[in-house]
Amino acid sequence: MKKLIITALAGAMAASSGLALAERGGKEIYDSKCFACHSTGAAGAPKVGDAAAWAPRIEQGMDTLMKHAKEGLNAMPPMGTCMDCSDAEMQAAVEYIIEQSQ
Numbered sequence: 001m002k003k004l005i006i007t008a009l010a011g012a013m014a015a016s017s018g019l020a021l022a023e024r025g026g027k028e029i030y031d032s033k034c035f036a037c038h039s040t041g042a043a044g045a046p047k048v049g050d051a052a053a054w055a056p057r058i059e060q061g062m063d064t065l066m067k068h069a070k071e072g073l074n075a076m077p078p079m080g081t082c083m084d085c086s087d088a089e090m091q092a093a094v095e096y097i098i099e100q101s102q
């Protein structure tokens with residue numbers, strides 16, 4: 001809860017001062033945006049930690065994974081619903097998922 005308030009405050013401060021928010025880490029993005037589907041398999045999402053499900057996807061290469069993460073793929077929504085994620089943040093989230101799924 002405390003963290004939420006701090007995050008909200010930081011967001012408000014950044015918005016009012018015009019400063020970019022500090023980049024969030026892959027785990028942070030995953031926990032707040034990707035977890036809903038990728039931890040449960042909701043909507044047919046490959047579960048994080050399921051190496052067999054991820055192996056063929058990882059084989060496509062990072063460029064393809066990032067393209068699908070950003071543009072969406074079937075039930076995977078564009079940006080995995082993280083509409084305010086920067087490219088670097090999306091990549092960190094995808095890398096976090098891969099690290100946890102090998």
Ligand code: HEC
Pocket residue numbers: 029030033034035036037038042043044045046057060064065066068069073074075076077079080081082090093094097
């Ligand atoms: C609404 C549910 C949902 C959310 C939220 C979601 N995903 Fe997905 N994701 C999916 C589904 C479903 C697939 C499988 C799509 C397919 O292959 O048909 C998928 C597939 C992927 C893939 C594999 C793409 C490929 O080329 O095989 C990546 C990478 C991915 N998601 C990253 C993310 C990231 C990063 C986030 C959070 C920023 C996220 N997803 C949030 C549902 C979701």
